Every structure is written in C-alpha cells, then in structure tokens.
Amino acid sequence: MRAKKAKSSRSGPAVTAVVVMRLYIADAAPNSIKAIANLDAICKEHLPGAFKLEIIDVLEFPLRALADGILVTPSLAKVSPSPAAKIIGNLSDRSNVLHALGIKV
Amino acid sequence: MSAVQAARVPGERAVNGRILRLVKSGPELRALEAGQVDAVLDRATGTAHLLPEAERALSAAGGPIVNSLLAALPREDYRSLLGELEPVTLTSGEVLHEPGERIRHVYFPNDAQVSLLIVMADRKALEVGLVGREGMVGIALALRAEASAVRVQVQGSGSALRMNAASFREALGRSLPLQHELLRYAYAKLIQARQTAACNRFHQIEGRLACWLLMTRDRVRSDRFYLTHEVLATTLGIRRVGVTNAATTLQRRKLISYQRGNIRILDGKGLSAASCGCYDIVRNLAS
Amino acid sequence: MGTSLFFALNAPKDNRLLAALPEEDYQALLPLLEPVVLPLGMALYEAGGVQGYVYFPTSGIVSLLYVLENGSSAEIAVTGCEGLVGIALFMGGETTPSRAVVQSAGHGYRIKAAALKTKFEAGGALQYLLLRFTQALITQMTQTAVCNRHHAVDQQLCRWLLLSLDRLPANDLVMTQELIANMLGVRREGVTEAAGKLQAAGLIEYSRGKITVLDRPQLEARVCECYAVVKQEYDRLLPATVLESA
Numbered sequence: 001m002r003a004k005k006a007k008s009s010r011s012g013p014a015v016t017a018v019v020v021m022r023l024y025i026a027d028a029a030p031n032s033i034k035a036i037a038n039l040d041a042i043c044k045e046h047l048p049g050a051f052k053l054e055i056i057d058v059l060e061f062p063l064r065a066l067a068d069g070i071l072v073t074p075s076l077a078k079v080s081p082s083p084a085a086k087i088i089g090n091l092s093d094r095s096n097v098l099h100a101l102g103i104k105v
Numbered sequence: 106m107s108a109v110q111a112a113r114v115p116g117e118r119a120v121n122g123r124i125l126r127l128v129k130s131g132p133e134l135r136a137l138e139a140g141q142v143d144a145v146l147d148r149a150t151g152t153a154h155l156l157p158e159a160e161r162a163l164s165a166a167g168g169p170i171v172n173s174l175l176a177a178l179p180r181e182d183y184r185s186l187l188g189e190l191e192p193v194t195l196t197s198g199e200v201l202h203e204p205g206e207r208i209r210h211v212y213f214p215n216d217a218q219v220s221l222l223i224v225m226a227d228r229k230a231l232e233v234g235l236v237g238r239e240g241m242v243g244i245a246l247a248l249r250a251e252a253s254a255v256r257v258q259v260q261g262s263g264s265a266l267r268m269n270a271a272s273f274r275e276a277l278g279r280s281l282p283l284q285h286e287l288l289r290y291a292y293a294k295l296i297q298a299r300q301t302a303a304c305n306r307f308h309q310i311e312g313r314l315a316c317w318l319l320m321t322r323d324r325v326r327s328d329r330f331y332l333t334h335e336v337l338a339t340t341l342g343i344r345r346v347g348v349t350n351a352a353t354t355l356q357r358r359k360l361i362s363y364q365r366g367n368i369r370i371l372d373g374k375g376l377s378a379a380s381c382g383c384y385d386i387v388r389n390l391a392s
Numbered sequence: 393m394g395t396s397l398f399f400a401l402n403a404p405k406d407n408r409l410l411a412a413l414p415e416e417d418y419q420a421l422l423p424l425l426e427p428v429v430l431p432l433g434m435a436l437y438e439a440g441g442v443q444g445y446v447y448f449p450t451s452g453i454v455s456l457l458y459v460l461e462n463g464s465s466a467e468i469a470v471t472g473c474e475g476l477v478g479i480a481l482f483m484g485g486e487t488t489p490s491r492a493v494v495q496s497a498g499h500g501y502r503i504k505a506a507a508l509k510t511k512f513e514a515g516g517a518l519q520y521l522l523l524r525f526t527q528a529l530i531t532q533m534t535q536t537a538v539c540n541r542h543h544a545v546d547q548q549l550c551r552w553l554l555l556s557l558d559r560l561p562a563n564d565l566v567m568t569q570e571l572i573a574n575m576l577g578v579r580r581e582g583v584t585e586a587a588g589k590l591q592a593a594g595l596i597e598y599s600r601g602k603i604t605v606l607d608r609p610q611l612e613a614r615v616c617e618c619y620a621v622v623k624q625e626y627d628r629l630l631p632a633t634v635l636e637s638a
Contacts, residue, residue: 028187029143029159037188040279055181058144062153065146072133072142073153088132089141223538226617231541233534248527249520250629254621255534291523292484295530299468299489302537303458306466306577 019051019101020079024070027059034090035074042094046103078102123147124154171215172266173239174286182280189272195219195259201242202257208250211243211273217263222256230256233301234294237261244294246273247287311351315380318361322370333366355379402427402499406450408474409521410501412631417517424508425501430454432566436477436492443488445502446478452498453559455575456490466540466577467552469532470495472559474630475525481505482512483526495567495575496560524629531625539618540577546586548576550615553596555622557605564604590614 023039025032036055043051058065058073068077069086078085078101085100098105124145128134136142143159146152155163170176175183195201195217202208204224212219219242221234233255236242245253268276277284304313314337321330334352338345352363360376362369370376404425405411410418430436430452437443439459447454453472457465468490471477480488482505512519532555539548552575556565569587573580587603590596595611597604605611612619 025184026144026153026155026159027163028184029155030162031141031143031159033184033187036185040185058146058153059155062146063151065153066148066151071146072128072136073144073146074141086132089136089139092141223534225538225542231538233537245527248523248530250524250527252628254531254625288483291526291530292480295479295526295533296484296489298530298533298537299456299458302468302533302540303460303466303577305537305541306458307460307464 017050017081019047019081021051021101022054022056022068022077022079024056024058024065024068024073024075024077026073027057031090032074034092035076038091038094038097039076042091042097046098046105124156127154171238172213172241174241174290175213175266177286178280178282182282185279186268186276186283189268189276190266191268193265193267195263195265197259197262199259200256201259202253202255204254204256205252207252208243208246208270210267210269211241211246212265212267213241214238214265215263217259217265218261220258220260222258223254224256234297235260240290241287243273244287244291246270247277248291310347311354312380314348314351315355315360315376318368318370319373319376319380322373328370328373330368331366332368402450404448404450404501406473407448407501408631409476409525410448412517412521414517421503421511421518424503426503428500428502430494430498430500432494432497434494436494437488437490439489439491440487442486443478444481444505446476446481446505446508447500447502448476449473449498449500451561452494452500453496453556455493455495457493457574459491464577465491465574467575468536469529470552470555470559471529474559474626475529476522478505479522479526479529482509496556496565521630528626528629532622535618535622539616543616543618545576545578545582546589547614547616549583549586549590550611551619552576553603553605554611554615554619558623563608564602566602568601
C-alpha cells in the first residue's frame with residue numbers, strides 16, 4: 001500500500017492558488033491524531049476547495065520521509081505555492097500554522 | 106539542553122539518549138520538548154523511532170481494529186475519526202438510550218454486546234436486535250433521523266468506542282467510505298428486521314432454535330457453548346417445553362448434542378439447512 | 393411524457409417524497425420519471441428479482457411480502473404515496489428480497505434504479521429524504537415483527553387496515569379474505585374470525601370483498617400500540633406524508 005493522496009475538499013469556488021501540503025505522521029499516535037484533526041479544521045475553514053493534502057505515515061515509509069527532509073513527526077510541509085515551509089508538532093497553534101501556510105486572516 | 110521528559114507522569118523516564126542525539130536543535134527540538142512529537146527519524150538506519158509515550162498509546166490502541174465497520178474503512182478515514190472516538194466501558198444492564206430520545210452518542214462495540222429492545226405498552230421489553238463488534242449502535246443517525254424508537258441496553262459488558270452525535274454527523278459528511286460502510290450496514294439492518302418479522306410470523310420453533318444456535322456459534326466462535334432451556338425459552342419467547350421439543354428433534358437429526366445445557370453443534374451445514382432461513386440471509390449480509 | 397390529462401390523474405408531486413424536493417432537484421429528476429399504471433395484483437418485483445426500476449406511487453398501495461418456499465406469505469411493510477418501492481436497488485444490491493405486490497390499484501412513476509442511485513449518491517435533499525424513508529421503513533418492519541409475535545390476529549388486522557387506509561383517500565378497501573390471509577400470514581379461518589369480531593363490535597362492515605371502516609376512533613382504540621408507533625415514526629421522519637383520514 002502506498003502513501004495515499006487524501007481527497008481535496010469538496011467543491012468550492014476557484015481560489016487564487018491551491019495549497020499543496022504533505023503531513024507526516026506516525027500512524028495513530030496521539031500527536032499525529034491531533035495534527036490530522038487540527039489540519040482538517042483549518043482546511044475546512046480557510047481553504048475550502050483550495051488544497052491538496054498527502055498524508056505519509058513515517059512508520060510505513062521512513063525512507064520517503066527522510067528523503068523529504070523530515071526529522072520528526074508530526075510535521076507539515078507546505079510544497080506550494082512558494083515559499084516552501086515546514087511546521088513541526090501537532091498543529092495546535094493555529095495562528096502559527098496559518099502564518100506558515102501563507103493564509104491571511 | 107535539558108533532559109526531555111517523554112510524559113508528565115511522575116516517575117517517567119526521560120526520552121532515551123539516542124532520540125536526543127538525533128534531534129539537536131531548532132523547531133524539532135522545541136516540539137520534542139513541548140511533547141508534540143510522536144516519532145523521530147534516524148538517517149543512519151533509515152527507520153523511525155517512536156517516543157515511549159507514542160509507543161504506549163499505539164500498543165494500547167494497537168493491534169487490529171476490533172470493530173468490523175471501523176476496520177473496513179481506509180486507514181486514513183479511520184485515523185481521522187480517532188480524535189473523536191472515545192474508548193468506553195459498557196456494563197451489563199446499563200441503558201444507553203430510551204425510546205423516543207434524541208440520539209446523543211453512537212457506539213462501535215469491541216467486545217461489548219448491546220441489545221436493541223422495543224418496549225411494549227405493557228412495559229415488557231422485546232429484543233429486536235443484538236449488536237456486537239460487527240456493527241454500530243445508532244444507525245438511525247446515519248439515516249438522518251434524530252431520535253430512535255428503541256431502548257438500547259447493554260447485554261454483555263465490554264469495551265466500545267463512542268462518538269457524540271455532532272462529531273458523528275460531521276465525520277459522515279467528511280468521509281465517503283464511512284457513508285458507504287454505514288449504508289451497507291443500514292441495509293443489513295433492514296433485511297434483519299424483515300427477516301425477524303417473517304420469522305416471528307411463521308413461527309417454526311425448530312427453525313428459530315437452529316438459527317439462534319448458529320448465530321451464537323458465530324458470536325462465541327466455538328462449536329461448543331452453554332445455554333439452558335430456560336435461557337433459550339426467554340430469548341425465543343416460547344415456553345420451555347417448546348425448546349425441549351425442538352432441541353430433541355434437532356438431536357434426533359444428529360445436528361446437535363444437547364446435554365444439561367451443554368450444546369455442541371455436530372453438523373453445521375445440516376443445522377443451517379434446518380434453520381428458518383434467517384441465518385444464511387443475515388450472515389451473508391454481515392460479511 | 394404523459395398528456396396533460398394523464399398528469400391530472402397522476403401528477404408526480406402526488407408522491408410526497410417527490411413533492412418535498414427543492415424545485416431544482418425535482419426538475420432534474422422529472423425527465424427520468426416514467427408514468428406507470430399500478431393495477432391490483434401486479435407484482436412490481438419477485439423475491440430475488442433483478443428488475444431495474446424503482447417506483448414512486450402517487451396513489452394506491454404496495455405490499456412488501458416475505459414469501460416462503462412453501463408459498464405462504466406475509467406482509468412485512470406497506471408503502472403508498474409517502475414513499476418509494478425498491479430501496480434495495482440503490483442501497484443493497486441488484487436484487488430485491490421481497491415480493492412487492494400492488495394491494496390497492498393506483499398510479500405512480502418509475503425510474504431506472506441506476507439513475508436514481510447516481511442521484512442518491514450525489515447527496516442533497518434527495519439523499520436526505522430517501523435515508524429518512526429507509527429509517528421509517530425499518531421501524532415499520534421491526535414493529536411488524538413485534539406485532540406478529542405478540543398480538544392477536546384481530547389487532548393485527550386493525551393495524552394493517554389502519555396503515556393501509558392512511559395511504560388511501562377513501563374509507564374502504566377492496567380485499568378478499570384470501571388476500572388478507574396472505575397479508576397477515578394466517579389461515580383464512582383466522583381472518584374470518586378476526587373480521588367477524590370487528591364487525592360485531594361495529595367497527596367495520598365487511599361484505600362482498602369490501603371492508604368499510606365505520607368507526608375509526610374505536611378502531612384506533614382497539615388496535616395494538618404498533619399502529620401508533622409506526623404512524624408517529626412516519627409523521628416524524630417524512631414530510632406531510634399521511635393523508636387526512638376521511
């Protein structure tokens with residue numbers, strides 16, 4: 001089984017740029033679960049229809065994570081639009097996450 | 106650099122030195138110190154190391170997912186539910202929901218067994234369904250009904266995962282696989298209700314007994330189990346002598362042996378043929 | 393497709409589920425709906441049938457029957473203009489488990505099961521209504537199970553009569569004792585006896601195959617609680633589904 005692409009959220013009006021992200025987690029460990037929940041809430045509120053998210057389980061694909069420059073999980077990597085960014089931790093500091101993703105509130 | 110505590114539990118050991126060596130500075134270290142890290146990657150070995158707390162949490166939750174509906178979901182969808190699923194212990198006799206009440210929680214049993222009961226005008230309660238690890242309690246919510254006409258009562262103590270109604274509705278909206286899984290389950294419930302209606306109408310005691318024995322075998326996963334005539338009489342809603350007669354017939358046909366409550370299924374296929382048809386239909390849907 | 397005269401006899405919005413759809417959704421469905429006549433006794437599905445259509449009755453009623461190998465049958469649920477017949481086709485699989493027979497003649501619309509399934513899976517109001525109808529149907533079937541086990545034949549007859557009449561405009565029903573016996577899954581003698589009791593109590597008149605309700609309130613007083621449970625569930629879950637009793 002490969003790392004699967006999560007579906008982008010359902011239809012919304014076309015926004016300026018689609019935010020492409022990768023979330024690196026460790027299966028169902030507590031911080032990973034929190035990160036998923038927090039990111040889900042952020043995407044629903046701030047990026048409806050305007051994001052692409054890939055979730056990678058480092059327990060399954062450690063080499064992939066290492067190749068992507070990931071050291072700890074959970075980690076969120078913003079791939080595009082530039083600049084690239086990385087947020088470490090369970091994403092509970094929402095303003096921090098929004099800032100890194102380039103989302104203005 | 107302070108020694109990093111893996112957990113705030115008193116007496117916990119610090120995160121082991123190896124992990125500390127892998128994470129030297131920067132945001133990674135800060136996150137580690139804040140307790141927001143589950144695992145660390147080791148370039149030298151190409152592997153991931155779980156922090157003790159994460160390891161503990163995974164092995165506690167760990168192993169195969171017990172509830173079949175949840176286990177059937179793509180792992181990603183299951184993970185997105187985990188934040189809202191609360192492990193609970195259900196105690197035999199506990200009433201989780203009364204007829205007509207708004208549904209507050211849905212339950213995915215692990216080893217708990219939950220009865221669905223219709224409460225009659227004369228206050229007698231009739232079991233119309235039994236839910237275990239193969240299903241969920243609160244399917245009405247998935248069918249967009251807010252309340253349900255059954256009493257939900259725990260029959261066999263055990264563990265389950267519980268989610269509140271609002272979170273469940275949200276999860277349903279988010280996850281297409283969950284919608285599909287629950288729709289299939291709802292249909293299975295419909296077929297079960299239909300089957301019970303027919304079964305109760307045509308009232309073949311022998312067939313119903315055979316059916317019940319097969320369903321029990323599946324539930325306890327053994328060809329041998331213990332069930333007195335008394336208990337069977339109550340479950341099937343018939344007189345004890347009816348059970349005795351029906352059991353004798355099944356024994357004579359060499360389908361079961363039944364001595365002092367000790368039941369052994371000798372011929373599963375034959376018993377299935379002798380059953381009232383409910384068993385095959387319900388079983389095919391549950392798979 | 394129908395002429396305007398036919399439409400007057402058989403308007404799609406006479407089916408309450410269709411009428412409850414937002415206008416846009418209704419218009420999108422309309423081209424897929426084909427008017428049909430539902431004559432008394434017509435089997436919409438046989439058990440295990442692979443028919444490809446789902447039906448929305450606009451008048452008349454359809455019984456879902458469980459048929460045994462030996463040919464005996466019993467009604468598990470009744471559906472009229474408040475719902476649809478054939479949910480198995482978009483919820484479960486390609487075959488229908490029950491035999492569906494027109495118990496009181498009428499009209500309706502049919503739609504290809506595959507087409508309805510596509511619309512259903514798109515979500516929205518249609519999905520919402522069909523899911524709630526499913527819940528109501530499950531409740532009816534469950535209550536039938538309970539009723540079959542615990543209540544006397546004359547009460548079961550009352551229940552069946554009241555649920556059927558709730559779905560019909562008039563106060564009477566054309567039905568032979570033989571057919572009623574098939575509905576209730578009892579022997580014909582049982583029906584004669586039960587009907588006799590109700591007639592003796594002045595609740596119904598039953599002659600020449602026609603049952604007329606004479607005293608509806610008393611009938612509702614006599615019936616087991618199963619009738620009220622089912623009625624309340626349908627009222628609660630579905631939009632304005634129950635016709636005014638005459």
